Amino acid sequence: MKLAVCIPCVNGHRQLLIHTLKFVQAQTRAPDLIVISISNYLPNPALDIDISGSVIPITVITTPKKLFAGANRNITAAEAVKNGATHLSFFDADDIMHPQRLECIEYAFNKNPDLVGFLHCFLAAQKKDMAIYKGETELPWEPITNDFAPNVFQPGEYNKLDIVKFQYCYKRSRRGYGMGANGHLTVLASFWEANPYLETIGMGEDNHFSCSILKQKKMLGYTADTLSVYMRNDIQKIQIGL
Numbered sequence: 001m002k003l004a005v006c007i008p009c010v011n012g013h014r015q016l017l018i019h020t021l022k023f024v025q026a027q028t029r030a031p032d033l034i035v036i037s038i039s040n041y042l043p044n045p046a047l048d049i050d051i052s053g054s055v056i057p058i059t060v061i062t063t064p065k066k067l068f069a070g071a072n073r074n075i076t077a078a079e080a081v082k083n084g085a086t087h088l089s090f091f092d093a094d095d096i097m098h099p100q101r102l103e104c105i106e107y108a109f110n111k112n113p114d115l116v117g118f119l120h121c122f123l124a125a126q127k128k129d130m131a132i133y134k135g136e137t138e139l140p141w142e143p144i145t146n147d148f149a150p151n152v153f154q155p156g157e158y159n160k161l162d163i164v165k166f167q168y169c170y171k172r173s174r175r176g177y178g179m180g181a182n183g184h185l186t187v188l189a190s191f192w193e194a195n196p197y198l199e200t201i202g203m204g205e206d207n208h209f210s211c212s213i214l215k216q217k218k219m220l221g222y223t224a225d226t227l228s229v230y231m232r233n234d235i236q237k238i239q240i241g242l
Contacts (some may be wrong), residue, residue: 001087001106003171004080005031008072009093011040014047016094019133023096029103033083034058037075038091039067041226057083070197070205077192087127089186090206094127096229100144104227105186107146115150116218117187117210120179120227125238127231132238140238144225149242152222153180155214160203162211164220179241180222181230182206191218 005024009017012074017036024034029063034056041062059079067075077088089105091097098104101120109115123139131137156165167180183206195212198205213220226240 001109002032002085003029003087003089003102003106004076004083004085005034006073006080006088006090006091007034007036007093008069008076008078009038010072011038011042013093014038014044014127016133017049020093020095020097021058021089021100022092022135023137025054026099027097027102028100029106030056031089031102032057033080033085035040035076035079036060037072037079038062039065039072048092057095059083062241068199068202068205070201070209071199073205077189077196079134079191081189084218085189087186088189088192089240090183091228092183094231094233095181095184096132096139097226098141100226101227104144104146104223104225108148108221108223109186112148112150112221115221117185117213117220119182119185119220119222120155121179121224121241122181122184122228122230123226123238123240124230124232124235124242127233128234129231130229132229137238142226147223147225149222152218153210153214155211158207159204161201161208162215163207164202164210164214165169181228182210184228185210187213194199
């Protein structure tokens with residue numbers, strides 16, 4: 001496995017990248033490379049990140065064009081594949097990784113040879129809470145169990161887009177059904193090459209992409225372990241899922 005962390009970023013989230021990268025670089029299983037694509041880029045040395053001291057190869061691609069997230073995702077994926085990545089772990093620039101996230105992802109793919117895409121549960125928190133980004137807030141992570149379920153999603157439709165729908169039959173005693181953040185999907189690079197993200201819509205391209213795995217009768221796996229913090233404007237306190 002050559003695992004790439006692919007981070008799509010808009011210019012307004014550039015100031016958060018330094019914090020996001022800190023959590024990526026602290027992973028118990030380091031990524032083999034990190035690729036960042038920043039759209040609507042405006043030159044500002046104060047917001048540029050210093051990657052000179054990183055032991056993990058980092059590529060930052062910028063463009064002044066206003067791109068939707070799908071285009072940024074495809075840019076990062078193409079660069080990662082060009083550098084030999086076999087697995088693409090997408091992650092938004094304004095979110096936070098559990099320190100064992102990539103370790104758990106590698107474990108899931110190694111244990112399940114037919115796995116094409118992998119989603120996980122998450123914590124949700126207030127996007128404006130800089131104490132979380134700075135590591136000053138102790139996050140209520142639960143113990144990692146590496147539980148795995150291959151068939152907890154079914155295809156659906158919303159606003160004429162394909163989406164994945166969680167089947168509520170999947171239960172865990174700690175917190176019930178859980179859910180997955182499609183922006184945090186990890187997928188085989190070969191599947192992305194044949195099925196790139198939609199670039200013409202502003203929202204929902206990640207959900208649509210996850211559903212394409214199901215519609216092609218491929219395995220979209222899931223773990224209820226909370227492996228990320230999904231930072232949102234509509235969340236007032238840290239909670240599991242939404």
